[in-house]
Amino acid sequence: MLRKILFRNSTNFQFIFATIGALVGLTALCLSFQLMLDVRSFHSGEDELFGPNSVVIQKKVTKFSTLGMNSTDFTEEDIQALQNKTFITDVAPFQSADFQVAISEVKGDGLPPFYADMFFQSIPDRFMDIEVDWEWNENSEYIPIVLPKDFIMIINYGIAQSQGFNQISEELLMAARLNIHLKGETKKEIMMGRVVGFSQKISSILVPQSFLDYANAKYGSGNKVSPSRVFITIKDDSYGELEDLMEEMNLDIAKSAIDVVKIKTIIGVIIGIFGIAALLITLLSLMGFVQYSQLVLSKASYEIQTLLRIGYSVKMIVKTFILQMAIIFGAITLAAISVMLITKIAFVDTWLDKNGIHLEESSILPTIGLALLCFILFILSNYLNVRKTVRQLGKT
Amino acid sequence: MTIEFKDVLPIPLADYSHEPDSVWKSEFTLNFPSKILLNASSGKGKSTFINLLYGLRKDYQGEVILDGTLISTLNLDQWVDLRRQRLSVIFQDLQLFPELTVWQNLNLKNELTQHQTEEKMNEMLETLGIADKKEQSCKTLSLGQQQRVAIIRSLLQPFELLLMDEPFSHLDEKNASIALELICEETNKNQAGFILSSLGSRHGFNYDQELKL
Numbered sequence: 053m054l055r056k057i058l059f060r061n062s063t064n065f066q067f068i069f070a071t072i073g074a075l076v077g078l079t080a081l082c083l084s085f086q087l088m089l090d091v092r093s094f095h096s097g098e099d100e101l102f103g104p105n106s107v108v109i110q111k112k113v114t115k116f117s118t119l120g121m122n123s124t125d126f127t128e129e130d131i132q133a134l135q136n137k138t139f140i141t142d143v144a145p146f147q148s149a150d151f152q153v154a155i156s157e158v159k160g161d162g163l164p165p166f167y168a169d170m171f172f173q174s175i176p177d178r179f180m181d182i183e184v185d186w187e188w189n190e191n192s193e194y195i196p197i198v199l200p201k202d203f204i205m206i207i208n209y210g211i212a213q214s215q216g217f218n219q220i221s222e223e224l225l226m227a228a229r230l231n232i233h234l235k236g237e238t239k240k241e242i243m244m245g246r247v248v249g250f251s252q253k254i255s256s257i258l259v260p261q262s263f264l265d266y267a268n269a270k271y272g273s274g275n276k277v278s279p280s281r282v283f284i285t286i287k288d289d290s291y292g293e294l295e296d297l298m299e300e301m302n303l304d305i306a307k308s309a310i311d312v313v314k315i316k317t318i319i320g321v322i323i324g325i326f327g328i329a330a331l332l333i334t335l336l337s338l339m340g341f342v343q344y345s346q347l348v349l350s351k352a353s354y355e356i357q358t359l360l361r362i363g364y365s366v367k368m369i370v371k372t373f374i375l376q377m378a379i380i381f382g383a384i385t386l387a388a389i390s391v392m393l394i395t396k397i398a399f400v401d402t403w404l405d406k407n408g409i410h411l412e413e414s415s416i417l418p419t420i421g422l423a424l425l426c427f428i429l430f431i432l433s434n435y436l437n438v439r440k441t442v443r444q445l446g447k448t
Numbered sequence: 449m450t451i452e453f454k455d456v457l458p459i460p461l462a463d464y465s466h467e468p469d470s471v472w473k474s475e476f477t478l479n480f481p482s483k484i485l486l487n488a489s490s491g492k493g494k495s496t497f498i499n500l501l502y503g504l505r506k507d508y509q510g511e512v513i514l515d516g517t518l519i520s521t522l523n524l525d526q527w528v529d530l531r532r533q534r535l536s537v538i539f540q541d542l543q544l545f546p547e548l549t550v551w552q553n554l555n556l557k558n559e560l561t562q563h564q565t566e567e568k569m570n571e572m573l574e575t576l577g578i579a580d581k582k583e584q585s586c587k588t589l590s591l592g593q594q595q596r597v598a599i600i601r602s603l604l605q606p607f608e609l610l611l612m613d614e615p616f617s618h619l620d621e622k623n624a625s626i627a628l629e630l631i632c633e634e635t636n637k638n639q640a641g642f643i644l645s646s647l648g649s650r651h652g653f654n655y656d657q658e659l660k661l
Binding site: 054057355360362447 | 502528529532533539545548552560561
C-alpha cells in the first residue's frame with residue numbers, strides 16, 4: 053500500500069528513460085572493464101609482441117667514440133641514475149667476458165669447417181625472452197649458447213651464399229656441438245658448447261651467467277669491465293618517458309623493441325579513454341536515476357508529508373522506497389551483466405578471433421564485482437538522497 | 449498528559465490585540481483527560497493553535513511544554529512517535545489520500561497501529577452513514593463524507609489527546625452530534641481528552657473547559 057502511494061505519480065516515460073540510460077551505462081562500464089582485464093592478461097602473456105617491457109639500451113656510437121674520445125660504457129653513476137627513474141622497474145647491465153673466445157666446428161657433427169673469433173655476454177635469467185635449458189655448472193657436458201635470430205639469417209642468406217657454404221638450418225645448428233676456445237692471459241682451454249636457442253630481442257651471444265662468472269674468474273685479467281649495454285624493464289604505457297630518457301642519455305634502442313613499447317602505450321591509452329568514457333556514461337546514468345527518484349519523491353511530497361503526519365516514520369517510508377529502487381536497479385544490474393557477457397562472447401571475442409588475436413579468457417568475477425559495487429553505490433546514494441528529502445518534507 | 453503554555457504567541461499574530469482571557473500571551477496548564485472546546489471566530493489562529501500542538505508550526509514565541517519537555521526541542525522521529533502513540537488529529541483540510549478508497553485510507557492507518565478490528569472499522573463507517581462508500585476513492589466523495597472518513601481515521605490509533613480542527617464544518621447538526629458521540633466513546637475508551645475547535649457552535653455538548661483566542 054505504501055509503495056503504491058509513493059510511486060503512484062511516477063510516469064512510465066521517465067522510468068523507461070532512466071532505466072535505459074542506466075542499462076547502457078552499466079553495460080558499457082562492465083564491458084570496458086572486462087576488456088581491460090582481458091587485454092591485461094594479454095599484456096602479461098609470453099606473447100612475442102606483448103612480452104614484458106624489457107629493452108636493451110646502449111649508448112650511441114658517435115664520431116667521438118670511434119676516435120676514443122667518448123666512451124659508450126655505462127658508469128656506475130649512469131646505472132644509479134637509471135635505477136632512480138620511477139618508470140624503470142628493473143635494471144641489469146650485460147656482463148661481458150674478460151677473455152678471448154673463438155669457436156670452431158666439431159668434426160663429424162655436420163657443420164662445415166670454420167674458426168671464428170667471438171665474444172660472450174650474459175644477462176640475468178629473468179630477462180631471457182625464450183625458454184631454454186639455461187643451467188650450467190662445472191660438470192655440465194656443454195655450455196648452452198643463445199644466438200640472436202638475425203645471426204643465422206646473416207649466415208644463411210649472406211655469408212653462405214657469397215662464400216659458397218651450404219645453408220644451415222636452426223635444427224642442425226642446435227644439434228651440432230661446437231668447440232669453444234677460451235684464451236686468457238695465461239691459460240687456454242677448449243670446452244664443448246651447443247646452441248640451445250635463438251633470441252629475437254637480444255642481439256648478443258649469450259651464455260649462462262654461472263658460466264661467465266666461472267670463466268671470468270679463471271681466464272680473466274681481473275680488470276673490472278664497465279658494461280656497455282644495459283637491460284631495463286619499464287612500466288606499461290611509459291613510452292613517453294623512455295623517449296625522454298633516450299634523448300637525455302644519447303641512447304640507442306632496437307627499433308622493434310621501441311615499437312612494442314609504443315604499441316603497448318597506445319593500446320593502454322585507448323582502453324583508458326574507453327574506460328573513462330564508460331565511467332562517465334555510468335555516472336551520468338546513475339545521476340539520471342537519482343534524478344528520477346528525486347522526481348518521484350517530489351511528486352509524492354504531499355503523500356510523504358501526510359504519511360509522516362499520520363504516524364509513519366521516516367525509516368518506514370525510506371525503506372519502502374529503497375526496496376523498490378533496489379528491485380529495479382537489481383534487475384538493471386543483472387541485465388547489464390547478461391548483455392555484457394553476450395556482447396563479449398558473441399561479438400567481441402568472435403571479432404578478435406577472426407582477426408587473429410587470441411585472448412586468454414580472464415575471470416568475469418571482478419566485473420561482476422564491479423557491477424555489484426555500482427549497485428551498492430547506487431543504492432547508497434539513493435538512500436542518502438531519499439532520507440534527506442523525506443526528512444526535509446517532514447519539517448515543513 | 450499535561451501541556452503548559454508560557455506566553456505563547458504565533459509570530460503572524462503578533463500585531464493583533466488579544467483579549468485578556470485569550471490563550472495567546474498567557475500562562476496556563478491543560479491537563480488531560482479533559483474535553484476542551486476552542487471557540488473563536490475566523491482568523492484568530494485556531495488552526496495555528498492545533499498545528500502548533502501537533503508539531504507542524506514552529507513560528508511562535510514563548511514555550512509549550514508537554515509532560516516536562518519543550519516541544520520545540522523534539523525532532524522529527526520523536527514527533528512521529530508521538531503522533532503514532534499519544535496524539536491524534538483531524539486536520540481542517542482533512543489530508544486524506546484522494547486516490548485511495550475510503551477503506552484503503554482507513555487501513556493505511558490501522559495497519560500501522562493495529563488499533564482497531566475490521567469489524568469495529570466497519571461499525572464506525574456504519575454509524576457515520578458512509579458504509580456504502582467504502583470502496584469509493586476519496587476524491588469522489590463530498591466534503592462532508594470525506595470529513596467523516598478523516599474522523600474515523602483519527603480514531604484508529606491509541607491517543608491521549610485528540611486534536612480536532614473544525615471537524616464538523618461540513619456536517620449538519622444531527623450528523624455532527626452522531627460523530628461527536630463516536631469520538632467521545634473512543635476518547636473515553638482511551639482514557640484520553642480532546643481539543644475541539646469550532647466557529648461558535650457547541651454541538652450540544654457539555655465541555656470540561658473552554659478556551660478563547
